[in-house]
Amino acid sequence: MMSVVMKAAARAAAVALCLTALSPATAMSEDTFDPGLLIGKDASTYAKFQMPVFDKLGEVKITTPPDDTPPVMRVRWTAPKSDYIQINPKSAIPGVFVIKFAEGSHVRLGDMGLYINRSGFESTASEAERLKRTGLDVAAAEAQVETINAILADAGKTWGFELTPLFKSVFGDSDVPGQGPNAQFVEKSALEQRTMEELADLDLYFIVSAKTFHDIKAEAALLNKLNGFEVIEQVYPGVYAEGAQAMPTANVSNQQWYLDAAPTGVNARPLWSMPGGQGQGVTAVDVEFDWVTDHEDLPPGLSGRPACAYDYGGSEHGTAVLGVMAAVHNGLGVDGMAPQANYRLESTCRPFDYIGAGIAALFTGERVSGRAHNMVVAKAIALAGSPLRAGDVVLIEQHTYGPDESAPPVDNCNASQFSFVAMEYYPDSFDIIRRLTARGIVVVEAAGNGTQNMDTAVFRGRFNPALRHSGAILVGASAPNINTPASGAFNAIPGNYGAACFTNTSARVDVHAWGGGVATTGYGTDLMFNPPRTARDPFNGRSIGGTIPRYYSASFGGTSSAAAIIAGAAVQLQGLKRAQTGGLSLSPVGMREALRASGTAPAGGAAIGVQPNLTAGAALISGRVGGFEGPGVYVIRSLANGKVLDVDVSWFRGQDDGQRLVQWSQHDGLNQRFRISAAGTDGAGRPLFTLQPLHSRKVLDVEGASGADLARIIQFRFTGGANQLFRIEASPDPRFNVIATFNGMLLSTTGRDDGFDIVQHPAGAGLSQMFVLTRVE
Numbered sequence: 001m002m003s004v005v006m007k008a009a010a011r012a013a014a015v016a017l018c019l020t021a022l023s024p025a026t027a028m029s030e031d032t033f034d035p036g037l038l039i040g041k042d043a044s045t046y047a048k049f050q051m052p053v054f055d056k057l058g059e060v061k062i063t064t065p066p067d068d069t070p071p072v073m074r075v076r077w078t079a080p081k082s083d084y085i086q087i088n089p090k091s092a093i094p095g096v097f098v099i100k101f102a103e104g105s106h107v108r109l110g111d112m113g114l115y116i117n118r119s120g121f122e123s124t125a126s127e128a129e130r131l132k133r134t135g136l137d138v139a140a141a142e143a144q145v146e147t148i149n150a151i152l153a154d155a156g157k158t159w160g161f162e163l164t165p166l167f168k169s170v171f172g173d174s175d176v177p178g179q180g181p182n183a184q185f186v187e188k189s190a191l192e193q194r195t196m197e198e199l200a201d202l203d204l205y206f207i208v209s210a211k212t213f214h215d216i217k218a219e220a221a222l223l224n225k226l227n228g229f230e231v232i233e234q235v236y237p238g239v240y241a242e243g244a245q246a247m248p249t250a251n252v253s254n255q256q257w258y259l260d261a262a263p264t265g266v267n268a269r270p271l272w273s274m275p276g277g278q279g280q281g282v283t284a285v286d287v288e289f290d291w292v293t294d295h296e297d298l299p300p301g302l303s304g305r306p307a308c309a310y311d312y313g314g315s316e317h318g319t320a321v322l323g324v325m326a327a328v329h330n331g332l333g334v335d336g337m338a339p340q341a342n343y344r345l346e347s348t349c350r351p352f353d354y355i356g357a358g359i360a361a362l363f364t365g366e367r368v369s370g371r372a373h374n375m376v377v378a379k380a381i382a383l384a385g386s387p388l389r390a391g392d393v394v395l396i397e398q399h400t401y402g403p404d405e406s407a408p409p410v411d412n413c414n415a416s417q418f419s420f421v422a423m424e425y426y427p428d429s430f431d432i433i434r435r436l437t438a439r440g441i442v443v444v445e446a447a448g449n450g451t452q453n454m455d456t457a458v459f460r461g462r463f464n465p466a467l468r469h470s471g472a473i474l475v476g477a478s479a480p481n482i483n484t485p486a487s488g489a490f491n492a493i494p495g496n497y498g499a500a501c502f503t504n505t506s507a508r509v510d511v512h513a514w515g516g517g518v519a520t521t522g523y524g525t526d527l528m529f530n531p532p533r534t535a536r537d538p539f540n541g542r543s544i545g546g547t548i549p550r551y552y553s554a555s556f557g558g559t560s561s562a563a564a565i566i567a568g569a570a571v572q573l574q575g576l577k578r579a580q581t582g583g584l585s586l587s588p589v590g591m592r593e594a595l596r597a598s599g600t601a602p603a604g605g606a607a608i609g610v611q612p613n614l615t616a617g618a619a620l621i622s623g624r625v626g627g628f629e630g631p632g633v634y635v636i637r638s639l640a641n642g643k644v645l646d647v648d649v650s651w652f653r654g655q656d657d658g659q660r661l662v663q664w665s666q667h668d669g670l671n672q673r674f675r676i677s678a679a680g681t682d683g684a685g686r687p688l689f690t691l692q693p694l695h696s697r698k699v700l701d702v703e704g705a706s707g708a709d710l711a712r713i714i715q716f717r718f719t720g721g722a723n724q725l726f727r728i729e730a731s732p733d734p735r736f737n738v739i740a741t742f743n744g745m746l747l748s749t750t751g752r753d754d755g756f757d758i759v760q761h762p763a764g765a766g767l768s769q770m771f772v773l774t775r776v777e
Helices: 004-021 043-047 118-122 125-134 138-159 183-195 216-227 269-273 312-326 374-385 427-438 558-581 588-597 614-622
Strands: 092-101 107-110 113-116 162-165 205-209 232-243 283-288 342-347 393-396 398-401 420-422 442-446 473-478 511-514 518-521 552-556 632-638 644-647 661-664 674-681 687-693 699-702 713-716 726-730 735-740 746-749 758-761 771-775
Touching: 092 216, 092 427, 107 162, 113 138, 118 125, 125 138, 138 216, 183 427, 205 427, 216 232, 232 374, 232 427, 269 558, 269 614, 283 312, 283 374, 283 558, 312 342, 312 518, 312 552, 312 558, 342 374, 374 393, 374 398, 374 427, 393 427, 393 558, 427 442, 442 558, 442 588, 473 558, 473 588, 511 558, 518 558, 552 558, 558 588, 558 614, 588 614, 661 713, 661 758, 713 758
Parallel strands: 283 342, 283 393, 393 442, 442 473, 473 511
Antiparallel strands: 092 205, 092 232, 107 113, 162 205, 232 398, 398 420, 518 552, 632 644, 632 674, 632 771, 644 661, 674 687, 687 699, 687 726, 699 713, 726 735, 735 746, 735 771, 746 758
16 A cells, blocks of 8 residues: 555655646647647747746735634525415316425435435434424434325325436436435535535425326325425425417518617627627527427527427427527528527426336326426426536526416406416425526526516515525516507617516516517517518418428517527627636626626516616626736636636535645636635735635635645635735736745646646746636625
8 A cells, every 4th residue: 555655755746747747848849738728829928928036025914814704504495384285276287296305304215115314314414404403303204204105105006196206317316225325415515515505405306196197185185194294395286387478581680679779678789799799608408398490590400309299389489489599690580699509408398207117107288288397397407407517508488387376367468377487486496496506507587477476475485585596597578669560660669668567576586678579480470570471471381391490470478588588698698708718607696797787677667677788798797807806706717727726625515624725617616716805915015815715714725834845725714824825916917826925836736637736836837827817706
């Protein structure tokens, strides 16, 4: 076995080799230097730079110690249980419901039914703490789970109910009995350390279903019996979900007034001439029922269309959404906001998802005119986000029945969708959306067309951002003022529009966009085009292979059109950000800020957020391209490999002294954001700084106050020692060295891959000692 000393020597030698390989001398050699390290830059540019010369430290004057109060992890809020669960026959799908077990219970499904995995429970200290909030210890929870097993077994014998993990096909198998947590739980734990917020254990969600079942009264009785167990956090019926719509080709892009300058539109066109402004380098996924993927104005190679048959309502809805975002700039039809992005499709048409005992559960009414059920939507969201990286975009175009069971008012403008709300009303969708945003994925979600004030008591706080926040950008709809052909003109009257009559409202709604009059692909209901055409003429009604590849509409609407516009805007801004910074992304919070900070409030003041002005938003993020602007919160990216500085949070919740500073792919976690604070000056009057990772509020520290080459950089509680003070100097701007003040060595990367240490090393190691600092707060 290699001794500790031998390991240390081997490690030092390996690091030295990495540093030598990135030295300026090596960079000047075309035979040995890897241009990929420069992220597309010319190596000769960097060979000219002179490394700084360091003098003695002199007297250090610390003026302001950092706030090192340990952060407290935000407790996950859960909606209060209903005293009595009623099932609305209008919205519910008979024979389908969800059980979500309490956090900390570690309930899993094995061959003999539900059980608590003691190994997984005991391997994570926080599980017992969270379970205690239910008033149960693990023994009491196990007793309740046994009773629940008996109830479900009886329901299975009587009505054929079967139990299936909701997210199994997304994250793989649950825990193995007698072993520790699975990959889903490990990911959850890591994301909690990045965000300092408790996240849901998604293995606690289960679908209970019966293939043929119609007795709503019996189902309600079963749900209420289960609802009485403390170990069950929520139990609720499945409900319908659907697209949030309001009900040689000519070039009609001049009728896409929603792209016009603010406040009429979102001012999208000027971004097309900017690097990244057509969505280059960004992947976006549309969560929909279906699409016409061979439409003449959509990009080729779209994948993800389901095996379900073409459905006019569901298939044309997805086609219209894609047209807003992705329509090719080809001189015909319409122009998409971000046509150069990479698009993926994730369908909610998946009737054979939940299989128990070899029987496929094709639920009654599951697929009626483009409908799915809420649990399938949650799973589609999970699948949509699975392959994405931080900064990519997921658009959720479904909405579903909410808690308001009253009849729509007689003057309601959208009675067929009255009471529909955003998908995150339901815990399964909320928790998977929060998982995606914790990973840094930007989620855009339609607020819904249900004419609901989601801040009222019937919603029981589910849209109160002070209680919980999914991290998604929630989108309301405005009502544009458009002259119709009958009035002798066809154009949008410029101005600031008010809320659409059908849109949901809430303080939680972030932004809005056009909820009607949107020209796009799909439907064939283009009677508003100028000149008007019928919906089924040769231009607009040719059917090929069972699809409708030449349909267009000028009247797409609802929060569906609004969400599509905002998703297109997000893809454009993310493309700009990545192009300007060499790959850094706006986080979900940063994207919301960029969209909101530049926007215009609606006429009338309804709670639907602002309509973004993308040109102003582009200017906002362009001011944060790179460079050190003084104290603030920064992401610090290495020029050697494009990775960002990251505190290892793989143990002790990332809160311990001594945890390493490493390099890692960007995910926008708090352990990759550093508060740089002024800490006085050195003897030469040069400013000194502390670097404080936001997840722990400790500070970066040269381990052991070592003066040795290759000493690691760690996090440690603030002591005021000189080994916790750094200078940040241009080399040249916006490329910077981070200098350990007490010995003049530079922070240096040591390799290419995730997890390599950041160490101190004398000047002269080239790109491995150069960083771009991007201010994010």
